Amino acid sequence: MIEIDGVTVAFDDVRAVEDVDLTVDDGEFLTVVGPSGCGKTTLLRTVGGLQEPTAGRVRVNGRTTDAARANAEIGYVFQQHTLLPWKSAVENVAFLREMAGKPADREGARRLLREVGLEGFESARPAALSGGMKQRVAIARAIHLGAEILLMDEPFGELDEITRERLGVEIRGLWRAERKTVVFVTHSVPEAVFLADRCVVMESDPGRIVETFDVDLPRPRTDEAYSSDAFQEQVAAVRAVLHEDRSNPSTAGTTLTEP
Ligand SMILES: Nc1ncnc2c1ncn2[C@@H]1O[C@H](COP(=O)(O)OP(=O)(O)OP(=O)(O)O)[C@@H](O)[C@H]1O
Numbered sequence: 280m281i282e283i284d285g286v287t288v289a290f291d292d293v294r295a296v297e298d299v300d301l302t303v304d305d306g307e308f309l310t311v312v313g314p315s316g317c318g319k320t321t322l323l324r325t326v327g328g329l330q331e332p333t334a335g336r337v338r339v340n341g342r343t344t345d346a347a348r349a350n351a352e353i354g355y356v357f358q359q360h361t362l363l364p365w366k367s368a369v370e371n372v373a374f375l376r377e378m379a380g381k382p383a384d385r386e387g388a389r390r391l392l393r394e395v396g397l398e399g400f401e402s403a404r405p406a407a408l409s410g411g412m413k414q415r416v417a418i419a420r421a422i423h424l425g426a427e428i429l430l431m432d433e434p435f436g437e438l439d440e441i442t443r444e445r446l447g448v449e450i451r452g453l454w455r456a457e458r459k460t461v462v463f464v465t466h467s468v469p470e471a472v473f474l475a476d477r478c479v480v481m482e483s484d485p486g487r488i489v490e491t492f493d494v495d496l497p498r499p500r501t502d503e504a505y506s507s508d509a510f511q512e513q514v515a516a517v518r519a520v521l522h523e524d525r526s527n528p529s530t531a532g533t534t535l536t537e538p
């Protein structure tokens with residue numbers, strides 16, 4: 280369980296995250312969506328213990344983020360992949376787990392590479408992989424660490440829409456099979472809705488939560504969900520919140536028109 284209480288992160292005069300309260304239950308798939316610069320990465324880094332909050336606190340499984348991280352309870356997939364260029368795919372997957380002092384499990388690393396669709400690429404170095412394949416290795420690495428909490432920062436950010444949708448279905452499948460708690464950051468509204476049990480919408484300057492949606496779409500989710508009416512309606516509801524002009528209440532909820 281992740282408990283975020285009154286977290287503010289300020290950089291000089293930028294309030295990247297302001298007074299965020301959020302609890303993520305065990306086994307939940309939570310997405311965070313918002314425009315560029317609204318503090319999504321900063322919030323995720325705070326949960327992962329990579330960024331100290333200016334105010335407030337984060338507890339992971341009842342302990343400090345440092346304690347949880349030292350115990351390899353948190354896996355992180357960064358916005359830009361951080362694979363080691365001189366190691367093969369399978370060595371990259373295995374590396375973090377071995378660094379964390381857990382028993383090596385090369386067979387498990389190979390199995391995860393197969394599950395993310397990279398059978399046959401076990402020995403390939405990152406330079407020989409496409410952007411999407413590198414992100415798949417990074418996802419496999421985070422799962423292989425064995426952490427029950429996975430923090431994912433726009434892991435599909437550089438991928439085309441078709442690959443994103445396909446990986447979205449896969450990541451939900453992995454999440455169910457491996458019983459993880461996931462916080463997934465994205466600026467894509469359809470992706471945030473498709474993946475979520477619960478979707479948190481942020482706005483920028485200051486970065487804060489403006490709305491939380493429970494996403495009630497069929498489970499397990501298949502790519503058919505993308506064309507359902509329920510999905511389109513949920514996407515529209517999230518978009519409406521993102522496009523609301525909160526600085527001018529009289530225009531709230533109005534439709535954007537091409538000038
Ligand atoms: N280390 C830092 N020092 C100073 N300002 C920072 C730092 N990290 C983030 N910021 C600022 O905090 C705000 C939020 O940044 P953040 O990276 O969290 O946004 P984001 O929502 O992840 O954006 P994107 O979707 O583009 O990745 C931005 O205004 C950014 O300039």
Ligand SMILES: [Mg+2]
Binds near residue numbers: 319320321358432
């Ligand atoms: Mg970011």
